[in-house]
Amino acid sequence: MSALKNIIYNCRKATFLIEKKQLSPLTFQEKVELRIHLTGCSFCRLFQKQSISINLMVHELFHTAKPTERGLDETYKKELQERIENELNKN
Amino acid sequence: MPDYYNLSSSMSSQKHTESSSSETHTIDPHLWVTHHADYLYNYAITRINEEEQARDLVQETFLAALERIDRFEGRSTERTWLTAILKNKIIDIYRKKSSGLKNITIDSGAEQNDQDFFDPDDGHWKKAHRPQPFGIEDTTDALNAKEFNSILKRCMQKLPGLWLSVFTMKHMDDESTDFICSELKVTPSNFWVIIHRAKLNLRACLQKNWI
Structure with missing residues (x-):
């Protein structure tokens, strides 16, 4: 009972479980605890919604960047190739 | 000569057909810069966000690759091979950034930080930190999204080094929790x-920053 009471009032724990849930499965007890908390807490429901969209946006941000969006400047590339040629000629 | 070089996102889907043929991949350092420099630079800069460091990393990657070129067995494409070398170098940087910060962020700094959000007695959201609607949760406004993304990027850069490294490895590269823990030497808890x-x-x- 004290465990239950603990989660009903504990947003710190609930947000922890919200994060954990998105990356790995919760235990049965954790699932129940989180569900009970979310039923009564609109702030954590909003947190969950925002947390999920942040993860989606971060994923988008990382995966849709075009490969040649930002390139190296040509001078640097020329010097780089020269350096490689030098190394190759050493052998 | 087969055109391996224009493969990027389609790489994984083509890998299968390539490896099922008897053909092996060739390697040609004379063309590395032309074919891979921009790609590798972008790979690095999206993960460490420092131009000069990203540039250095590209150079270091090519030089390290030259040193072990005899170990290239042609089972993966040149680009995959080079990217793997770069990735290890990035993880090295994460590791360096995170060592030393670890004690501060986990033991003291973050503890206090955490208490800023929640009431230390009952664990409730403090009034000032309660989540409020962003107002774009349900819209798909492209302009808003673009602006929101740039704030998101800035906010990520404000995270302490170790946190950002963990966050990036998890969300950008979908690394397993075990791998991240062992590479960055953090315990699962x-x-x-x-x-x-x-x-x-x-x-x-x-x-x-948004509302």
Whole structure:
């Protein structure tokens, strides 16, 4: 009972479980605890919604960047190739 | 000569057909810069966000690759091979950035930080830190999204080094929790603490800068 009471009032724990849930499965007890908390807490429901969209946006941000969006400047590339040629000629 | 070089996102889908043929991949350092420099630079800069360091990393990757060129067996494409070398170098940087910060962020700094969000007695959201709607949760406004993304990027850069490294490895490269823990030398329980605090801070930063 004290465990239950603990989660009903504990947003710190609930947000922890919200994060954990998105990356790995919760235990049965954790699932129940989180569900009970979310039923009564609109702030954590909003947190969950925002947390999920942040993860989606971060994923988008990382995966849709075009490969040649930002390139190296040509001078640097020329010097780089020269350096490689030098190394190759050493052998 | 087969055109391996224009493969990027389609790489994984083509890998299968390539490896099922008897053909092996060739390697030609004379063309490395032309074919891979921009790609590798972008790979690096999206993960460390420092132009000069990203540039150095590209150079270091090519030089390291030259040293072990005899170990290239042609089972993967040149680009995959080079990217693997770069990736290890990036993880080295994460590791360097995170060592030393570890004690501060986990033991003291973050603890206090955490208490900023929640009441230390009952664990409730403090009034000032309660989540508020961003107002774009349900819209798909492209302009808004673009602006929101740039705030998101800035907010991510404000996270402490170790947190950002963990966050990036998880979300950008979908690395397993075990791998991240062993590479960055954090315990699984600290890993979850970091994931939790990184998100609390990131969300709070977005709320502060967007609304």
